[in-house]
Amino acid sequence: MKAEGKNPVRELLGSGATIEKISIENGSRDNELRSLVQIARDKGIKVDYVDKRGLDKASETGHHQGIIAFYTEFKYANLDEVINSEKAKGKDLLFVVLDEVLDPHNLGSVIRVAECAGASGVIIPARRSATVNETVIRTSAGATAYMPVIKVSNLNQTLEDLKQRNVWVYAADMDGSPMGKTNLKGDIALVIGGEGTGVHSLTRKICDGIISIPMFGRVNSLNASVSAGIVLYEAVRQRS
DSSP, rough: OESHHHHHHHHHHTTTTTEEEEEEETTTTHHHHHHHHHHHHHTTOEEEEHHHHHHHHHSSSSTTTEEEEEEEEEOOOHHHHHHHHHTTOOOEEEEEESSHHHHHHHHHHHHHHHHTTTSSEEESSSSSSSOOOHHHHTTTTTTTTOOOEEEESSHHHHHHHHHTTTTTTEEEEEEEEEGGGGOOOOOOEEEEEBBBSOHHHHHHSSEEEEEEEOOOSSSOOOOHHHHHHHHHHHHHHHOO
């Protein structure tokens, strides 16, 4: 979906809607447009600069005023509400935390496998992460309708908060302890690193432990969605 023009985009930025990106006319010196760009950047929203011809082509109204926002109607979940809901059901917490997973196909696949495994939710950072857009919804095969996705402003602080709630946090990385020998019962959060970057060093330090997936081939890494599926189902196996 699209919002075109200065006022519609400003209202959208304040609505809490999931904005995939904002396209703005390249070379514009309009102060109001610059203000909207700054708001978008403060929220971690991608900003693309395109020429007027590109905006005219993308516009459906013909009145874009040099700016178009592309968004979805997906609503992110609230972490406290998810935890309270799970505890009210008598369930142990099982979160998947994604550290800079940028590929929307990977995000969609993670959401799908998390829903299949009965996870409590998927946590993503507001910055440097794929967001839930039409590609993610399609790749998830409809799982976004059932799996809570929680966007947080500070991923490391969220992990610290989870630990304060007695949630054990484990990062999946190649130099960790074998996942089959790690106790994944109870309230846990599993941190999966992004494509090519893995789990960041500061995030690793915050975690209670590092777990690894057995690898027997010459390629020593798996993509985020495959890694998430393997460690999630190891947790499910232990809890069964």
